[in-house]
Amino acid sequence: MGDTVDLTGDGGVLKTIVRQAKADALGPSESIPLVDVHYEGTLAETGEVFDTTHEDNTIFTFEVGSGSVIKAWDVALKSMKVGEIARITCKPEYAYGSAGSPPDIPPDATLIFEVELVACKPRKGSISNASDERARLDELKKQREAAAAVKEEEKKKREEAKAAAAARVQAKLDAKKGKGKGKGK
Numbered sequence: 001m002g003d004t005v006d007l008t009g010d011g012g013v014l015k016t017i018v019r020q021a022k023a024d025a026l027g028p029s030e031s032i033p034l035v036d037v038h039y040e041g042t043l044a045e046t047g048e049v050f051d052t053t054h055e056d057n058t059i060f061t062f063e064v065g066s067g068s069v070i071k072a073w074d075v076a077l078k079s080m081k082v083g084e085i086a087r088i089t090c091k092p093e094y095a096y097g098s099a100g101s102p103p104d105i106p107p108d109a110t111l112i113f114e115v116e117l118v119a120c121k122p123r124k125g126s127i128s129n130a131s132d133e134r135a136r137l138d139e140l141k142k143q144r145e146a147a148a149a150v151k152e153e154e155k156k157k158r159e160e161a162k163a164a165a166a167a168r169v170q171a172k173l174d175a176k177k178g179k180g181k182g183k184g185k
């Protein structure tokens with residue numbers, strides 16, 4: 001969908017937007033650094049999936065910029081908005097590199113992650129009063145509703161495309177049935 005953007009300037013972290021977020025969507029910031037994401041990680045060389053949250057529909061939560069994830073994620077998630085899905089290509093020095101690579105991932109591997117930013121939220125204990133908490137919860141609700149609306153719209157488009165394809169197939173079948181009738185029969 002989108003153009004590929006070099007987020008690090010050295011080709012180490014490339015981002016391509018697969019699905020845009022709504023214009024008014026929030027992204028991680030100093031006040032809301034915790035993010036919830038869905039993702040699937042593949043090895044660029046083979047396309048083999050090595051990690052995913054899609055199989056068990058889990059959410060992965062982490063704090064952007066804290067160093068708790070690979071460098072590429074800290075870089076890429078800062079540029080995303082809730083509801084956005086992006087393909088993040090990570091060179092080894094921004095992924096696991098030679099140290100700390102999981103056993104099933106070669107240390108020199110380029111990784112590709114498809115990441116959906118599901119929500120942003122503040123650190124625990126950073127809410128100062130009940131009205132701030134209510135505003136935060138209202139914003140989270142809006143974010144989830146927006147993401148659900150986008151998914152519903154995509155589902156509707158897929159169903160419409162299926163129906164159109166089925167109609168075309170049926171029209172071809174009907175046209176074949178009509179051939180040969182009325183000529184000496």
